[in-house]
Amino acid sequence: MVAEAHDLVKTFGAFRALDGLDLAVGAGEVHGFLGPNGAGKSTTIRILLGLMRASGGEARLFDADPWRDAAALHRRLAYVPGDVSLWPNLSGGETVDLLLRMRGADPRTSRRDELLERFSLDPTKKGRAYSKGNRQKVALVAAFAADAELLILDEPTSGLDPLMEQVFNDCVAEATDRGATVLLSSHILSEVERLADRVTIIREGRTVETGTLAALRHLHRSKVTATVAGSVPDLTVLAGVHDVAVEGPQVTCTVDPDGLAGVLAALTAAGVTALTSTPPSLEELFLDAYRTPAR
């Protein structure tokens, strides 16, 4: 595991920001890290970076203690914070090069020039003059320019326009192609759906769901819409069927994976003429996880 957290607890006074969070990021994967505002994503990342100390549980980074070995571990990773703040009187180019050098990389042999071009970022502007999106680009260029083993990106595209989001997606793909691991915290579900191999969804400091997108889909209901020739069968009596709505000859419901066979049998018996079944989108998984009250 490149990064993992087990039963992680972090308290700020009486407030439990993390309450037994589990996270496991395997080598070479893009791991989506999802959760509503205040769920504890940034706190988890800060603990993994050794910026904060866990109140309980264990965090490991490259199989080492991120608190004790912070500086040494940081040579192997690049971090883009959610809210990038730059030095007001340093130019963007200076900031990129400084961050690269501070990680032990040489800007002259890095891909910084190519990336500045791709992100269409003017490196001569001073930090105070950049917009939010451009500040984010400065941090992204510094992160992608040298070959870090692990990229920790905290809502990295929140200020980027769609064109730049595409550049970002390409950069993530290139990074994984060369074997890098990416921990991507995000609110943008389509982005995670497109990029992530596995996701962890957290809520109120706890892990609600974790697994590959495929595995999570198996755990969740499909939405079934059918039109029948005969009378609409009473699906509510079947196990694993929810949210049944009948409108004339049309019936819609959501079905647990193991209830699907029964629903199909009932619909077939009723003479189904049209049938669509959509797998849950990540958006629904996400909202579903939010709605589930925390234990």
Place this chain on the structure above:
Amino acid sequence: MTSRTGAGLLLRQNLTRDRVIVPVWLLVLAALCLVSAAATPGLYDTDADRVRAAQAINDSPAIVALYGPILDVHSIGELSMTKMTVLYAVFGAILFVVLVRRHTRVEEESGRTELVGGTAVGRDAPLAAAVAEAVLVALLLGVLIALANIAGGLDPVGSIAFGLVWLGTGLVATGIAAVCCQLSASARTCAAAAAGVLGALFVLRAAGDAASATWLSSLSPFGWNTQARAWSGTRWWVLLLYPLLAGALVAVAQHLRGRRDVGAGLLAARPGPASGSPRLRDAVSLTLRVQGAALVVWTGAVAVLGLLFGVIAPGLDDLLDSGTAQELIDRLGGEMLAAVLSMIAIVVSCFAISVVSHAGSDETGGRAEVVLATATSRARWLAAALVVALVGSLWLLLVTGVTLWIGYATAGGPSPGDLVTAALGWSPAVWVVVGLAALLLALRGSWAVLGWAWPVLFLTLTIVGELVGFPDWLTGLSPYSHVPAMPAEPWRWAPEVGLTAVAAVLIAGAWLRFRERDIG
């Protein structure tokens, strides 16, 4: 909707945000006035004593440069307010620069003005609200100072005139700050500009007063503080000069504001280098890069102060003969150069504190997090700020000593002694203050800015302590009180080593805390 719509709302918001800094600042100044007014007359029993003390002050160009002359040698009020008339009025003026800058340029730099500007708040409202607040605070300051003097037993009419002088100083400082905040997009550059103007006006007055060139000191509003003659034969018309100048400055600021965009400065922002210098590679070089311009400005400022006081110091040796005056004037040290050095030491401490408190704002702003997520360890990050603060203050004291010596020797001072050693002897005391500021930073990033309270606290302790006679252990809490008053006194190892050890312990304590705590 006019361009000032919403100013009232902003004014209330400003006052809420300043509910701590303004009362503390005003009360400290008023307390100093009260103590000076109450304690000084007791030091001189007869009119003859007072005349001797006043003449001794006037005979010393260095004292006159620092505090301004005493125009009526019989006046109790003028003698009591020697330090307050000009020097402490400058400390009062700084508050107005802080307030105006904080509510105009800093807000623009942070983008909050844009946020506010998007609501039904007019373009000129932030400046109008900041100026309105400053005027209110200046009025309050004037009233408090007048009341403090009356309560201290000084002549009520003179006290009111003196309060008006301070009110006027506040108004002028407000105008200066308002103009300076239009100049650059950088809040730090604007602060440097305002500090530079105040410093230049002080030096202009100091030079004019020391050389008895009244016309020269009349060019500086600080010169008016003395020449208004608050305590006897008050020239009331001089008091009108302050609002006139302040009004003109605010009008200029308003005009300049109309000619620029939100967030922009009159001085166009120059593009920076497209790539970083290889020297900019770690936390120390980053701190030096960020603080470099400030360090150059500070170096220039202490060099000017050193040369100025060095040149006028040779005339002060006569003063040492008159016992009474020495008692009055040498409250911070034994002798004039030592007094000047003790003041510059406190000024230099402010540079060190600005470095440490900047590290705190780097943390609250999220920049420390970015640095600490690289291979930079916590130790290196903290060390970067502390090394620049400690070595920077040593450097500034060295510059002070050298320029003081150059000025003194040029003016034909008899035996300059070792002024460089005398200046450097203050560094352990400054380091203790750095250690105390570091301790605040180590406890919480957002507390680092409270480091500014240390020099104010120690200065107040010394001044009030000596006027009302605090016990030694209490005044001894100030690290500045332990430094031998060189060159009047010989170098002593014990306090220097002791203070250095205290500073080391404080810094070690700061590190022990800092390495354990959460960042951000």
